Amino acid sequence: MGSRNAGRLRTALMVLLALLVLVAGCTLPGVAPAETDAPGVTAEGAEPTAMQSVPMATEPAAVPTATAGTPTEPPATDAPAAADVLAGATGNLSIRRGPGLAYNVIAFMRSGQQGRVLGRNAAGDWLYIERPDLAGSYGWLYRGTYTSVQGEASALAVMTADPAIPAYLRNRTFHPMRILPGDFILAEQFDAANNEHQVNPGSYEAYDLNVEGDPLVFSQELREGQTVEILTDGLHNSYSCPG
Numbered sequence: 651m652g653s654r655n656a657g658r659l660r661t662a663l664m665v666l667l668a669l670l671v672l673v674a675g676c677t678l679p680g681v682a683p684a685e686t687d688a689p690g691v692t693a694e695g696a697e698p699t700a701m702q703s704v705p706m707a708t709e710p711a712a713v714p715t716a717t718a719g720t721p722t723e724p725p726a727t728d729a730p731a732a733a734d735v736l737a738g739a740t741g742n743l744s745i746r747r748g749p750g751l752a753y754n755v756i757a758f759m760r761s762g763q764q765g766r767v768l769g770r771n772a773a774g775d776w777l778y779i780e781r782p783d784l785a786g787s788y789g790w791l792y793r794g795t796y797t798s799v800q801g802e803a804s805a806l807a808v809m810t811a812d813p814a815i816p817a818y819l820r821n822r823t824f825h826p827m828r829i830l831p832g833d834f835i836l837a838e839q840f841d842a843a844n845n846e847h848q849v850n851p852g853s854y855e856a857y858d859l860n861v862e863g864d865p866l867v868f869s870q871e872l873r874e875g876q877t878v879e880i881l882t883d884g885l886h887n888s889y890s891c892p893g
Contacts, residue, residue, distance in 0.1 A: 735801030858884030
């Protein structure tokens with residue numbers, strides 16, 4: 651009787667143990683676990699699969715534009731050799747920092763002088779030349795009445811320059827001023843809309859229109875980027891520049 655009860659107890663214990671094993675998800679000794687497909691897990695020692703890289707779209711490299719301000723060497727181009735094109739002066743001409751009157755004068759070409767032409771602007775009315783007074787230095791010459799050209803300048807490279815820096819002349823007096831060259835009027839100080847004028851680099855004079863005889867009250871050269879004030883009128887009154 652006691653042995654039967656012990657046997658029943660052992661059986662119950664074995665059943666209970668089997669149930670506990672199933673609930674815990676464990677495997678019995680000697681039984682291999684089932685294989686699983688775990689994403690991202692690789693076998694030990696294996697190289698991981700590299701993610702395929704997609705090349706980024708890129709813009710093509712910009713083609714540099716030939717520029718000319720005051721370079722020390724001529725640009726390399728497929729244009730005719732500079733020795734093939736010459737510009738000469740039949741009068742005294744200005745050589746400027748860029749192709750336009752808004753650029754500073756950096757040198758002169760005297761009547762009878764010549765310079766090698768290395769390029770031109772798109773319109774062909776300005777030539778990029780080697781300065782006759784300073785070998786290895788360059789500037790822009792206007793192709794006007796007093797400019798002669800030998801060779802095919804139209805076949806030369808088209809070149810550009812950085813933009814000119816504006817210059818301004820401003821009247822700070824209480825009298826209107828006539829400005830030469832240009833022959834324009836700068837209004838009085840209190841007329842802010844009309845007392846300032848953008849000008850090209852060069853020499854300017856101001857004449858007081860409120861004083862008999864229009865006396866000269868101002869004479870000065872302006873350069874790129876300058877704003878110059880007229881601070882004295884024809885009666886010798888001096889004006890401070892308002893902040």
